[in-house]
Amino acid sequence: MEFLVVIAFFGYIYYLRNYADLRTPSEKEAAALSEGIKLYENEQTDDAFAYFDSRIRQKPKSCIAYLYRGLCQKRRGNFEAAKADMQSGLSYDDQVYTLHLELGKLYLEQNQPETALASLNKAVALSEETSAAPYQWRAKAFSQLGRETEAMRDVHHENELSQLLKTGPMASSASKIPxxxxxxxxxxxxxxxxxxxxxxxxxxxxxxxxxxxxxxxxxxxxxxxxxxxxxxxxxxxxxxxxxxxxxxxxxxxxxxxxxxxxxxxxxxxxxxxxxxxxxxxxxxxxxxx
Structure with a gap:
Protein backbone atom coordinates (compact mmCIF):
# COMPACT_ATOMS: atom_id res chain seq x y z
CA MET A 1 0.00 0.00 0.00
CA GLU A 2 2.74 2.43 0.95
CA PHE A 3 4.43 1.83 -2.39
CA LEU A 4 1.19 2.50 -4.29
CA VAL A 5 0.54 5.70 -2.36
CA VAL A 6 4.07 7.01 -3.06
CA ILE A 7 3.71 6.25 -6.77
CA ALA A 8 0.27 7.89 -6.83
CA PHE A 9 1.57 10.97 -5.02
CA PHE A 10 4.45 11.57 -7.41
CA GLY A 11 2.20 10.69 -10.35
CA TYR A 12 -0.24 13.38 -9.21
CA ILE A 13 2.56 15.94 -8.95
CA TYR A 14 3.73 15.04 -12.46
CA TYR A 15 0.14 15.26 -13.68
CA LEU A 16 -0.29 18.76 -12.24
CA ARG A 17 2.99 19.87 -13.73
CA ASN A 18 2.42 18.54 -17.23
CA TYR A 19 -1.25 17.83 -17.87
CA ALA A 20 -3.37 20.17 -15.74
CA ASP A 21 -3.50 22.61 -18.66
CA LEU A 22 -6.99 22.17 -20.13
CA ARG A 23 -6.12 23.65 -23.54
CA THR A 24 -6.29 21.39 -26.57
CA PRO A 25 -3.01 20.35 -28.26
CA SER A 26 -3.69 22.78 -31.13
CA GLU A 27 -4.27 25.66 -28.68
CA LYS A 28 -0.96 24.86 -27.00
CA GLU A 29 0.74 24.77 -30.40
CA ALA A 30 -0.72 28.16 -31.32
CA ALA A 31 0.58 29.62 -28.05
CA ALA A 32 4.05 28.18 -28.70
CA LEU A 33 4.04 29.59 -32.24
CA SER A 34 2.75 33.04 -31.24
CA GLU A 35 5.92 34.77 -32.48
CA GLY A 36 5.41 33.47 -36.02
CA ILE A 37 1.67 34.14 -35.92
CA LYS A 38 2.40 37.74 -34.99
CA LEU A 39 4.76 38.02 -37.97
CA TYR A 40 2.02 36.73 -40.26
CA GLU A 41 -0.61 39.07 -38.83
CA ASN A 42 1.79 42.01 -39.28
CA GLU A 43 2.09 41.01 -42.98
CA GLN A 44 5.76 40.10 -42.65
CA THR A 45 5.08 37.16 -44.93
CA ASP A 46 8.65 36.16 -45.80
CA ASP A 47 9.76 36.19 -42.16
CA ALA A 48 6.63 34.30 -41.12
CA PHE A 49 7.16 31.69 -43.83
CA ALA A 50 10.78 31.14 -42.76
CA TYR A 51 9.65 30.85 -39.13
CA PHE A 52 6.98 28.22 -39.79
CA ASP A 53 9.13 26.35 -42.29
CA SER A 54 11.82 26.06 -39.62
CA ARG A 55 9.28 24.91 -37.02
CA ILE A 56 7.97 22.22 -39.35
CA ARG A 57 11.51 20.91 -39.81
CA GLN A 58 11.87 20.77 -36.03
CA LYS A 59 8.38 19.33 -35.40
CA PRO A 60 6.99 17.73 -38.58
CA LYS A 61 3.58 16.97 -37.02
CA SER A 62 2.67 20.53 -36.00
CA CYS A 63 -0.74 21.15 -37.59
CA ILE A 64 -0.74 24.85 -36.66
CA ALA A 65 2.67 25.38 -38.27
CA TYR A 66 1.31 23.79 -41.46
CA LEU A 67 -1.76 26.03 -41.27
CA TYR A 68 0.26 29.23 -41.12
CA ARG A 69 2.89 28.13 -43.63
CA GLY A 70 -0.04 27.37 -45.93
CA LEU A 71 -1.46 30.83 -45.32
CA CYS A 72 1.92 32.33 -46.16
CA GLN A 73 2.00 30.29 -49.37
CA LYS A 74 -1.49 31.52 -50.22
CA ARG A 75 -0.48 35.12 -49.64
CA ARG A 76 2.47 34.55 -51.98
CA GLY A 77 0.14 33.18 -54.64
CA ASN A 78 1.32 29.57 -54.34
CA PHE A 79 -2.16 28.08 -54.06
CA GLU A 80 -1.27 24.44 -54.66
CA ALA A 81 1.50 24.59 -52.05
CA ALA A 82 -0.93 26.27 -49.66
CA LYS A 83 -3.49 23.52 -50.24
CA ALA A 84 -0.86 20.82 -49.68
CA ASP A 85 0.23 22.40 -46.37
CA MET A 86 -3.33 22.63 -45.07
CA GLN A 87 -4.07 19.05 -46.04
CA SER A 88 -0.87 17.99 -44.27
CA GLY A 89 -2.00 19.83 -41.16
CA LEU A 90 -5.36 18.03 -41.26
CA SER A 91 -3.61 14.68 -41.58
CA TYR A 92 -2.09 15.28 -38.13
CA ASP A 93 -5.15 16.84 -36.46
CA ASP A 94 -8.48 17.00 -38.27
CA GLN A 95 -10.26 18.57 -35.28
CA VAL A 96 -8.88 22.09 -35.88
CA TYR A 97 -11.74 24.04 -37.40
CA THR A 98 -9.50 26.83 -38.74
CA LEU A 99 -7.70 24.32 -40.99
CA HIS A 100 -11.03 23.21 -42.50
CA LEU A 101 -12.10 26.86 -42.77
CA GLU A 102 -8.96 28.04 -44.56
CA LEU A 103 -8.95 25.03 -46.87
CA GLY A 104 -12.61 25.70 -47.68
CA LYS A 105 -11.85 29.36 -48.42
CA LEU A 106 -9.01 28.29 -50.70
CA TYR A 107 -11.26 25.93 -52.67
CA LEU A 108 -13.97 28.59 -52.86
CA GLU A 109 -11.53 31.18 -54.20
CA GLN A 110 -10.52 28.65 -56.88
CA ASN A 111 -14.18 28.24 -57.95
CA GLN A 112 -14.63 24.79 -56.44
CA PRO A 113 -17.74 25.43 -54.31
CA GLU A 114 -18.74 21.74 -53.93
CA THR A 115 -15.32 20.79 -52.51
CA ALA A 116 -15.27 23.99 -50.46
CA LEU A 117 -18.67 23.18 -48.96
CA ALA A 118 -17.43 19.85 -47.58
CA SER A 119 -14.59 21.60 -45.73
CA LEU A 120 -16.80 24.45 -44.56
CA ASN A 121 -19.41 22.04 -43.17
CA LYS A 122 -16.67 20.52 -41.02
CA ALA A 123 -15.51 23.97 -39.97
CA VAL A 124 -19.04 24.88 -38.86
CA ALA A 125 -19.38 21.65 -36.87
CA LEU A 126 -15.98 21.88 -35.18
CA SER A 127 -16.13 25.60 -34.37
CA GLU A 128 -19.00 24.93 -31.93
CA GLU A 129 -20.38 28.45 -32.31
CA THR A 130 -17.11 30.08 -31.19
CA SER A 131 -16.66 31.91 -34.51
CA ALA A 132 -19.02 33.35 -37.11
CA ALA A 133 -16.50 33.02 -39.97
CA PRO A 134 -17.43 29.42 -40.93
CA TYR A 135 -21.05 30.51 -41.45
CA GLN A 136 -19.95 33.54 -43.47
CA TRP A 137 -17.90 31.46 -45.89
CA ARG A 138 -20.37 28.59 -46.07
CA ALA A 139 -23.02 31.13 -47.08
CA LYS A 140 -20.76 32.16 -49.97
CA ALA A 141 -20.36 28.52 -51.01
CA PHE A 142 -24.13 28.00 -50.91
CA SER A 143 -24.59 31.18 -52.96
CA GLN A 144 -22.14 30.02 -55.63
CA LEU A 145 -24.03 26.74 -55.82
CA GLY A 146 -27.34 28.57 -56.26
CA ARG A 147 -28.68 27.42 -52.90
CA GLU A 148 -29.89 30.85 -51.86
CA THR A 149 -32.25 29.72 -49.07
CA GLU A 150 -29.40 27.98 -47.24
CA ALA A 151 -27.09 30.89 -47.95
CA MET A 152 -29.53 33.38 -46.39
CA ARG A 153 -30.00 31.12 -43.38
CA ASP A 154 -26.23 31.09 -42.79
CA VAL A 155 -26.00 34.86 -43.27
CA HIS A 156 -28.74 35.36 -40.70
CA HIS A 157 -27.06 32.99 -38.24
CA GLU A 158 -23.68 34.65 -38.86
CA ASN A 159 -25.11 38.06 -37.90
CA GLU A 160 -26.78 36.69 -34.77
CA LEU A 161 -23.65 34.83 -33.67
CA SER A 162 -21.42 37.85 -34.33
CA GLN A 163 -23.56 39.96 -32.01
CA LEU A 164 -23.63 37.25 -29.38
CA LEU A 165 -19.86 36.81 -29.46
CA LYS A 166 -19.32 40.56 -29.12
CA THR A 167 -21.38 40.69 -25.93
CA GLY A 168 -20.19 37.48 -24.33
CA PRO A 169 -18.03 35.04 -26.28
CA MET A 170 -16.99 33.06 -23.23
CA ALA A 171 -20.57 32.64 -22.08
CA SER A 172 -21.61 31.52 -25.55
CA SER A 173 -18.87 28.91 -25.70
CA ALA A 174 -19.43 27.66 -22.19
CA SER A 175 -23.15 27.27 -22.73
CA LYS A 176 -22.45 24.68 -25.41
CA ILE A 177 -20.60 22.38 -22.99
CA PRO A 178 -22.72 21.72 -19.90
Missing part, protein backbone atom coordinates in the same frame (compact mmCIF):
# COMPACT_ATOMS: atom_id res chain seq x y z
CA UNK A 179 -20.95 20.25 -16.89
CA UNK A 180 -23.64 17.64 -16.22
CA UNK A 181 -24.16 15.74 -19.46
CA UNK A 182 -25.40 12.33 -20.51
CA UNK A 183 -21.93 10.81 -20.38
CA UNK A 184 -21.36 11.98 -16.81
CA UNK A 185 -24.76 10.61 -15.77
CA UNK A 186 -23.93 7.20 -17.24
CA UNK A 187 -20.58 7.19 -15.47
CA UNK A 188 -22.29 8.05 -12.19
CA UNK A 189 -24.47 4.95 -12.56
CA UNK A 190 -21.33 2.88 -13.16
CA UNK A 191 -19.76 4.38 -10.02
CA UNK A 192 -22.75 3.15 -7.99
CA UNK A 193 -22.07 -0.37 -9.25
CA UNK A 194 -18.31 -0.24 -8.65
CA UNK A 195 -18.88 1.17 -5.15
CA UNK A 196 -21.23 -1.72 -4.35
CA UNK A 197 -18.60 -4.14 -5.65
CA UNK A 198 -15.93 -2.52 -3.49
CA UNK A 199 -18.08 -2.75 -0.36
CA UNK A 200 -18.65 -6.44 -1.09
CA UNK A 201 -14.93 -7.05 -1.59
CA UNK A 202 -14.03 -5.17 1.61
CA UNK A 203 -16.48 -7.32 3.58
CA UNK A 204 -15.35 -10.63 2.12
CA UNK A 205 -11.64 -10.33 1.27
CA UNK A 206 -9.14 -12.23 3.37
CA UNK A 207 -6.46 -9.55 2.99
CA UNK A 208 -6.12 -5.90 1.96
CA UNK A 209 -4.65 -6.74 -1.43
CA UNK A 210 -7.87 -7.54 -3.33
CA UNK A 211 -9.79 -4.41 -2.17
CA UNK A 212 -6.80 -2.24 -3.06
CA UNK A 213 -6.48 -3.88 -6.48
CA UNK A 214 -10.18 -3.36 -7.24
CA UNK A 215 -10.05 0.23 -5.95
CA UNK A 216 -7.01 1.09 -8.07
CA UNK A 217 -8.48 -0.45 -11.20
CA UNK A 218 -11.84 1.27 -10.72
CA UNK A 219 -10.23 4.64 -9.97
CA UNK A 220 -7.92 4.49 -12.99
CA UNK A 221 -11.01 3.86 -15.10
CA UNK A 222 -12.65 6.90 -13.47
CA UNK A 223 -9.78 9.15 -14.50
CA UNK A 224 -9.57 7.62 -17.96
CA UNK A 225 -13.24 8.02 -18.90
CA UNK A 226 -13.56 11.47 -17.26
CA UNK A 227 -10.14 13.17 -17.34
CA UNK A 228 -11.68 16.55 -16.40
CA UNK A 229 -14.58 15.50 -14.14
CA UNK A 230 -13.00 12.45 -12.54
CA UNK A 231 -12.60 14.27 -9.24
CA UNK A 232 -16.39 14.40 -8.90
CA UNK A 233 -16.72 10.67 -9.59
CA UNK A 234 -13.92 9.93 -7.11
CA UNK A 235 -15.71 11.91 -4.38
CA UNK A 236 -18.95 10.14 -5.25
CA UNK A 237 -17.31 6.72 -4.99
CA UNK A 238 -15.78 7.52 -1.60
CA UNK A 239 -19.13 8.78 -0.25
CA UNK A 240 -20.88 5.67 -1.53
CA UNK A 241 -18.19 3.44 -0.04
CA UNK A 242 -18.69 4.97 3.41
CA UNK A 243 -22.47 4.95 3.13
CA UNK A 244 -22.59 1.40 1.82
CA UNK A 245 -20.27 0.06 4.47
CA UNK A 246 -21.78 1.79 7.53
CA UNK A 247 -25.45 1.74 6.49
CA UNK A 248 -25.84 -1.58 4.75
CA UNK A 249 -23.36 -3.92 6.44
CA UNK A 250 -22.78 -5.11 9.98
CA UNK A 251 -19.44 -4.66 11.71
CA UNK A 252 -17.69 -7.90 12.74
CA UNK A 253 -17.29 -8.78 16.42
CA UNK A 254 -13.75 -9.97 15.87
CA UNK A 255 -11.27 -7.13 16.47
CA UNK A 256 -8.74 -8.39 13.93
CA UNK A 257 -11.41 -8.64 11.25
CA UNK A 258 -12.64 -5.14 12.04
CA UNK A 259 -9.14 -3.73 11.65
CA UNK A 260 -8.72 -5.54 8.34
CA UNK A 261 -11.97 -4.07 7.03
CA UNK A 262 -11.01 -0.60 8.25
CA UNK A 263 -7.65 -0.80 6.47
CA UNK A 264 -9.37 -2.05 3.31
CA UNK A 265 -12.09 0.62 3.41
CA UNK A 266 -10.01 3.72 4.13
CA UNK A 267 -7.08 2.55 2.02
CA UNK A 268 -9.44 2.05 -0.91
CA UNK A 269 -10.72 5.61 -0.47
CA UNK A 270 -7.20 7.05 -0.55
CA UNK A 271 -6.34 5.01 -3.64
CA UNK A 272 -9.56 6.09 -5.33
CA UNK A 273 -8.39 9.71 -5.33
CA UNK A 274 -4.77 8.94 -6.19
CA UNK A 275 -5.42 6.45 -8.98
CA UNK A 276 -8.16 8.57 -10.57
CA UNK A 277 -5.55 11.27 -11.16
CA UNK A 278 -3.25 8.66 -12.69
CA UNK A 279 -6.10 7.57 -14.98
CA UNK A 280 -6.58 11.15 -16.11
CA UNK A 281 -2.83 11.43 -16.67
CA UNK A 282 -2.90 8.31 -18.86
CA UNK A 283 -5.82 9.62 -20.91
CA UNK A 284 -4.12 12.97 -21.48
CA UNK A 285 -0.85 11.30 -22.41
CA UNK A 286 -2.62 9.19 -25.04
CA UNK A 287 -4.48 12.23 -26.39
CA UNK A 288 -1.27 14.19 -26.86
CA UNK A 289 0.33 11.53 -29.07
Missing amino acids: FFDKRLAINMVIIILTSALLVYVVKNAESIHLPYLVAVFAAICIGFVEPYKGWLLAIMQCVLLLAGYFLFTTRPDDQARQELENFSLYGSMILTFAASFLGGFLKRALNMK
